[in-house]
Amino acid sequence: xxxxxxLIAGGGTAxxxxxxxxxxxxxSVLLLEAAPRALRGGNxxxxxxxxxxHLAPTAYSxxxxxxxxxxxxxxxxxxxxxxxxxxxxxxxxxNGLDDWLRDQGVVFQPTASGLLPESRKTxxxxxxxxxxxxxxxxxxxxxxxxxRYGHRVSALQLKARRLHAVRIQAAGQRLTLxxxxxxxxxxxxxxxxxxxxxxxxxxxxxxxxxxxxxxxxRLLAALRHAGAQLIGDPGAAYLVAVDARSPRDxxxxxxxxxxxxxxxxxxxxxxxxxxxxxxxxxxxxxxxxQRLAACPGQIxxxxxxxxxxxxxxxxxxxxxxxxxxxxxGTQLGINGAQLAATLAHYNAAVRPPAxxxxxxxxxxxxLEPPKSRQARAxxxxxxxxxxxxxxxxxTYQGVAVDEHARVxxxxxxxxPDLFAAGMILLPNILPRGxxxxxxxxxxxxxxxxxxxxxARHVLG
Numbered sequence: 001x002x003x004x005x006x007l008i009a010g011g012g013t014a015x016x017x018x019x020x021x022x023x024x025x026x027x028s029v030l031l032l033e034a035a036p037r038a039l040r041g042g043n044x045x046x047x048x049x050x051x052x053x054h055l056a057p058t059a060y061s062x063x064x065x066x067x068x069x070x071x072x073x074x075x076x077x078x079x080x081x082x083x084x085x086x087x088x089x090x091x092x093x094x095n096g097l098d099d100w101l102r103d104q105g106v107v108f109q110p111t112a113s114g115l116l117p118e119s120r121k122t123x124x125x126x127x128x129x130x131x132x133x134x135x136x137x138x139x140x141x142x143x144x145x146x147x148r149y150g151h152r153v154s155a156l157q158l159k160a161r162r163l164h165a166v167r168i169q170a171a172g173q174r175l176t177l178x179x180x181x182x183x184x185x186x187x188x189x190x191x192x193x194x195x196x197x198x199x200x201x202x203x204x205x206x207x208x209x210x211x212x213x214x215x216x217x218r219l220l221a222a223l224r225h226a227g228a229q230l231i232g233d234p235g236a237a238y239l240v241a242v243d244a245r246s247p248r249d250x251x252x253x254x255x256x257x258x259x260x261x262x263x264x265x266x267x268x269x270x271x272x273x274x275x276x277x278x279x280x281x282x283x284x285x286x287x288x289x290q291r292l293a294a295c296p297g298q299i300x301x302x303x304x305x306x307x308x309x310x311x312x313x314x315x316x317x318x319x320x321x322x323x324x325x326x327x328x329g330t331q332l333g334i335n336g337a338q339l340a341a342t343l344a345h346y347n348a349a350v351r352p353p354a355x356x357x358x359x360x361x362x363x364x365x366x367l368e369p370p371k372s373r374q375a376r377a378x379x380x381x382x383x384x385x386x387x388x389x390x391x392x393x394x395t396y397q398g399v400a401v402d403e404h405a406r407v408x409x410x411x412x413x414x415x416p417d418l419f420a421a422g423m424i425l426l427p428n429i430l431p432r433g434x435x436x437x438x439x440x441x442x443x444x445x446x447x448x449x450x451x452x453x454x455a456r457h458v459l460g
Contacts (some may be wrong), residue, residue: 001146002177004030006451007166009153009219010185011035012042013088013443016136016424018183019145020104021451026456029145030179034152034214040133042187043211043394044350046252047129049122051096051437056073060098060108062182063120067091077433085403086428098123101444105135118450122437153219156182156226161409163417181417181454184407184424185447188238188395189217206298208242210338210391213249220399220424229400229408230429238434239289243317244299244303257388259312260288263304264346267295270329270338272346277363277373286434292390301332302386303343319384324334326381326385396431398424405450408448419454421446
């Protein structure tokens with residue numbers, strides 16, 4: 001298919017929703033996924049929920065989540081930057097998205113199952129992101145979308161602000177296609193270590209990429225070279241704390257470390273460096289990712305005693321354990337005497353809450369940094385530790401788009417046959433921060449929009 005009506009670069013939620021929307025409007029569609037079939041789907045493979053506005057309770061989400069509340073959540077994450085026409089399209093477009101996805105074969109987790117905590121703002125996928133991908137790929141194939149694995153866009157050529165040619169790399173070959181429209185759905189550059197070093201310096205060596213190794217930013221660079229307007233901070237990234245033993249790429253959500261409020265966190269010197277009880281909302285994950293990025297060597301350790309460890313959320317990897325703090329420090333490669341002193345000073349500073357009914361109100365006094373909440377003594381052997389590094393989820397540079405998902409060019413115009421969807425347009429909505437479930441919502445809402453707009457452009 002040398003001249004498809006719509007060429008889609010990417011293989012995750014945005015790409016599949018764009019492919020289905022364009023195909024069902026009558027356009028011929030060719031989808032290029034850089035990954036092999038077994039690893040298709042980008043970061044959607046590691047996702048589990050999406051955020052949707054809804055005006056009445058459903059079997060998948062209780063209560064109501066209004067447009068006003070959705071908008072307020074975006075603004076809390078990113079300030080006034082979240083107030084835009086694209087944000088409104090996202091919010092409004094999320095309403096009823098669950099019905100559309102179910103029509104494509106996607107199955108959600110009913111709240112009555114009791115397997116997951118009820119969420120008024122997000123819907124959970126039955127079987128997770130990979131199950132969703134399998135359903136969308138089946139629907140796309142059934143609809144007549146042509147799919148090619150191991151194919152990536154390497155360059156674009158525009159003439160008079162219109163798409164002229166697309167260069168493709170596949171199995172050592174170079175191909176040239178002449179689609180009538182292109183939709184870019186390939187995310188950021190979080191797997192590109194050279195790109196990360198350029199913006200983070202030596203610290204980038206300590207980062208682990210939680211998602212697909214295919215997110216190398218190559219299409220973003222191709223768009224820039226072709227005249228597209230980039231948007232967002234290339235030196236910003238969404239980082240969370242992950243187990244340092246995780247794979248270099250593709251570890252996913254299971255590698256996340258969550259039990260910081262239950263213990264203490266020490267750096268390579270064996271000393272605490274932040275209040276472990278200060279963060280209680282889901283934003284604590286990103287906060288600890290940034291703190292780890294600032295640590296010497298980008299590594300730190302979560303320390304728990306046996307009582308805290310037994311009450312902690314489950315982790316993918318078992319802890320490193322020892323009978324004494326000194327022995328644990330030796331095992332971790334840090335000064336055992338210093339770790340023991342850090343624990344002793346912390347335990348001595350623990351105080352009960354003024355209100356005995358406030359189970360979270362235990363705190364420290366006379367300790368720097370303090371622990372403001374959940375400051376229980378850690379004095380029951382054996383002692384346990386999890387090594388932590390910053391886990392990179394996505395980057396904050398993308399391509400500017402207009403409200404029809406058309407790519408903006410540096411001269412201020414919009415390319416009529418060049419579209420973008422998914423996380424590659426995230427900075428248009430959130431130049432910083434994040435709210436849970438937003439990635440899949442952005443992919444599905446703007447994938448549908450871009451697919452419909454591209455089909456409308458080529459078919460008239």
